[in-house]
Amino acid sequence: MATAHRASILHFLADPDQVAAADVYQYFADGLLLIDEGKVSALGQATDLLPTLAADIELIEHPNSLLLPGFVDTHIHYPQTEMIASYGESLLPWLNKYTFPTEAQFADEDYAGTIAELFLTELLRAGTTTALVFGTVHKQSIDAFFTACSSKNLRMIAGKAMMDRNAPDNLLDTAESSYHDSKALIEKWHKHGRLQYAVTPRFAGTSTEQQLAKAGQLLTEFPDVYLQSHIAENVDEVAWIESLFPQRKNYLDCYDHAGLLGRRSILAHGIHLKDEEWQRLAASETGIAFCPSSNLFLGSGLFPLSTATKHKVNVGLGTDIGAGTSFSLLQTLNDAYKVLQLRGETLSPLKSFYLATLGGATTLDLQDVIGNFGIGKEADFVVIDKSCTPFIDYRLRQCQDLFEQLFVLSMLGDDRAIAQTWAAGVLVHQRQP
Structure with a gap:
């Protein structure tokens, strides 16, 4: 009607x-x-x-x-719904103390389905109609999430996390198993109704070069799927990645070498990127998710939006639940304004609401269908x-x-x-x- x-x-x-x-x-x-x-x-x-x-x-x-x-959230973790407002610390200790134990529960598909319904209820209550969503390493976490989305005819993008090192044993897959599980999920869910799939190596610290290469293979075989991961969120994280990948010239090069950059690739945070990395993001049309609330919560740093603008890198907003403390992109705009004030930059309300709507859609290469x-x-x-x-x-x-x-x-x-x-x-x- x-x-x-x-x-x-x-x-x-x-x-x-x-x-x-x-x-x-x-x-x-x-x-x-x-x-x-x-x-x-x-x-x-x-x-x-x-x-x-x-x-x-x-x-x-x-x-x-x-x-x-509808608001567009370009970076969020649905399995972290129940651990929002866990005492912060900094990124790497926070992952080990809170995130990984919580995510282990998603081996149970019924449990994952219960959290997926709660997550979607909160997203819609906050006015968010599209999100780029992380699952856990478990294939069933994405089956549960997409099943919940499908019943509501939502435009959502999500993917199973790929992690084959530097995480608890019960959260590890392998380069081969992550490839096969992700491929099966793509064939089942990508373009099923309004749903789309994102290949999801969690970040370079939890994936070997072999696994990153398998993620790149998936992008070659399915060129219209997405890629989501994290980059340069925390100073200690950047130093750790450089020690894990001494053969790569910088953090971004870990992903670039594996063929993971492109128009439908979105990397969260990007606070501590070098100028050559910004140039490569622009040349590859890779987008960045600006996550001010979680960056403040974990003390990670202040995102340089003006640098992204100067290089014409697409930027969307991310609540980054569960380090982010609100599903609301209105609250995220509040934090974004303050982050940029601390950097001596400005964020007009017009730019704010652009980022929350058409800017997010453009970052996700969905500007022709939503935004x-x-x-x-x-x-x-x-x-x-x-x-x-x-x-x-x-x-x-x-x-x-x-x-x-x-x-x-x-x-x-x-x-x-x-x-x-x-x-x-x-x-x-x-x-x-």
Whole structure:
């Protein structure tokens, strides 16, 4: 059934740092979004479109609300849902003390399915409709996750972690078994409905060169799948990787040598990259997931967004659950602003909401299907309630323009602001009164 949604509507057309301001976004103070068979069929001023609606189109009013494309999370670990807010320490001790013991439980597919449902509930409650997701080393962790996603017709990307060293024995696979398990998952789930697969070597520290080469083989055999991993998150991690790979010229070269860079490759963090690595990221069109909340939580460092912009490297936002402490990309924007303030950089609210929507979609090479309300794109969107709390309602009423409103939402907003989340034109989350 076709539907029409009336609200204030905002979406982005381009990166605010790359094009003239007038061409960055469209905003309709009183807008109408038409959806037919799960895709956008029209967008414009309500006064222009309302007289054209067919009699059988359901009109849904969203008073005092802002309608945005669904949020896109470019880096998150679903098996770490239950360990969010485990006392931080730093990256490598945190992995050994909390992460690995938690992930061992995902050998049980029923257990994995229970956590997958909880994870998706929280994502949708936060307004996130697409995410690039890590599973555990267990093949069944991805079967459970994709099964949960499929029942909700969500556009999600995920992959089984590949780890053949420097982890507990019950979390290790081998170069060969990781290849065969990943291949089977690709053949079963990639392009199944709106689902896509990501080849997922956890990071260079937990994969031998043989395993990284097998990941590269998968990318050659299935050129439209994704690659996700981590890079240069922590100073000690960088030094450790360099000691593990003395034959490689830098951290990025560990992945590059194995053929893992490219338009559908996304590496999380990238805080401590060298200039030559930024140049190679740009040349290979490899994207970076900016994860400010987890970087602050683990004390890893401050991401240089201006460097990524200078090199024209695609950047998306990542909550990085469970080192990240909130599923909400609004809260992640809050931390991103503060990270860049500490670096002496600026983050405008326009750039913030671009990163959370079209920027994330572009980083994932999905800009042709999600990220804004272009005609024919999949109708994933969120409805933000401007009166979600008494104080946010009060504060927004003091704003003089859209710029100020977006900044307030990025500083004060969280999952409470998400009244509804829609996926492919279907309501998948309704905030409880």
